[in-house]
Every structure is written in structure tokens, then in C-alpha cells.
Amino acid sequence: MKKYCFLAVCGLLGMLPSLGWTGAKAQKTKTDLEELKQQIELFETVLNQSLTQGFGGPFDTLGKGRGAYLPGYGVVFTFEVSLSPWQNLGPFSAPSTPKSEELQREQENRRREKAKVVAQQVLTNFAQILRQLSPGESVAVIVQTVAAHPGKVERSTIVVSAEKSLIDQRQNNSIDQAEFVRKLTTTEY
Numbered sequence: 001m002k003k004y005c006f007l008a009v010c011g012l013l014g015m016l017p018s019l020g021w022t023g024a025k026a027q028k029t030k031t032d033l034e035e036l037k038q039q040i041e042l043f044e045t046v047l048n049q050s051l052t053q054g055f056g057g058p059f060d061t062l063g064k065g066r067g068a069y070l071p072g073y074g075v076v077f078t079f080e081v082s083l084s085p086w087q088n089l090g091p092f093s094a095p096s097t098p099k100s101e102e103l104q105r106e107q108e109n110r111r112r113e114k115a116k117v118v119a120q121q122v123l124t125n126f127a128q129i130l131r132q133l134s135p136g137e138s139v140a141v142i143v144q145t146v147a148a149h150p151g152k153v154e155r156s157t158i159v160v161s162a163e164k165s166l167i168d169q170r171q172n173n174s175i176d177q178a179e180f181v182r183k184l185t186t187t188e189y
Contacts, residue, residue, distance in 0.1 A: 033069070036132035040067040040075060046126045047077055047118075047141070054118045055081065055111075062146065074137035074164070075130055081115045083108035083147040096150060108147050112158070115143045116186070119160040124180050128171040133164045159187040 047065040065079035084104070096104075119141035127139050140161035147154045162184050170180045 031069075031071070031132050031134060033132075036069055036075075036130070039130050039132060040069065043067060043075075043077065043122075043126060043129050046129070047079065047122050050118050050122050051079060051081075054114055065141075072137070074133055074139055076140045076142060078142040078144065080144040080146065081111065083111045083145050084149075104149075112145055112156070115145065116158050116160065119143055119158065120181050120184060123160060123162050123184065124170065124177055127162055127167045130167075133167075135164055138163045139167065157187075157189055159185075161185045 044065055044067050047067075051065060062080040062082055065077055067075055067077040069075050123139060123141060130139055133139070138161050140159055143158040143160070145156045145158070147156075162180075166175075166180065166183055169175045170177075175183070
């Protein structure tokens with residue numbers, strides 16, 4: 001009886017390689033989280049340098065960009081940008097006029113677009129850093145915006161993302177930078 005059980009187990013173990021159940025194969029498909037962590041930190045550094053160059057002021061970005069890996073989705077980075085000019089945030093600011101409110105809205109729209117462009121450029125030029133992503137996973141950059149107005153604070157979100165297959169096409173020069181940007185998924189709310 002023990003001999004038959006042993007033979008049955010050996011037979012099942014012998015079938016595992018043909019079914020794709022090998023230890024080596026399992027190792028190849030498993031994400032190396034330690035290496036991915038280093039890649040995320042490198043991408044964060046690039047993102048934060050881009051934010052500093054793009055916005056520069058001490059109150060323009062509210063904290064540093066941070067990233068996290070979500071198994072099955074990919075990597076998500078987030079940062080927050082102030083759309084309001086810092087000089088207008090105090091209680092001793094000059095009263096607003098229709099013209100100054102219109103100028104502030106225009107400035108907020110320019111800053112919102114600049115934040116979206118920073119997210120697009122960093123994805124376009126540096127997403128290939130994240131080599132540990134599995135096929136089907138994505139990279140997303142989430143831009144949280146805040147604008148202070150008399151009596152209220154307006155918040156909005158911009159999500160710019162790319163699937164690994166798109167990142168691979170860009171890295172292999174199958175598509176150019178302009179095509180990559182056109183194929184990015186952008187959601188604003």
C-alpha cells in the first residue's frame with residue numbers, strides 16, 4: 001500500500017513540470033518586492049525633482065510624491081499641489097474683485113495643467129524604471145490639487161496612468177513620445 005502511495009505521489013510530482021508548476025517558473029512570475037521598492041524610490045526621486053523644477057515655491061507642492069505597489073494593479077504615485085498663490089492665503093489679503101478672481105482662476109488652470117504635464121513627462125521618460133511590473137499591471141500618477149477661495153477650499157484629482165504594455169512599447173521605441181502621451185489614460189474629477 002505504501003509503495004502505491006509513493007508511486008502515485010511520484011507520478012503527480014512528475015506531472016507538475018508539464019503543467020507549469022515548477023519552482024523556477026513560480027520564482028520568475030513572483031514580483032521581487034525588494035527590487036521593486038528600490039525602483040519605486042528611484043521613481044519618487046525623479047518625480048520630486050520634476051515637481052521642484054516645475055513648481056519651485058515653498059508652498060506650491062504640499063509634501064513629496066510617494067509611491068506604493070498594489071499587487072494585481074501595479075504602482076501608484078501621488079502628490080499634492082496648491083493651485084492658489086501663497087500670498088493670497090492670509091487673513092490680511094486684499095479683498096477680491098471679479099478681475100482678481102478671474103486672474104486667480106486662470107492661474108489655477110495653468111498650474112493644474114502644469115501638474116498634469118509633470119505627471120505625463122515623468123511617466124513618459126521614467127516609467128521603464130519600474131521593471132518589476134508584471135504584464136497587465138499599470139503605473140498611475142495621482143495629482144491631488146487644492147485651491148483656497150474665500151470661504152471654501154476646492155479639491156480636484158487628476159489620474160494619469162499607463163499599462164505595462166504601453167511602457168514596453170515606449171521603451172522599445174515602437175512608439176514615440178507624442179504617441180505615448182496620446183495613449184496615456186487621464187481621468188479628472
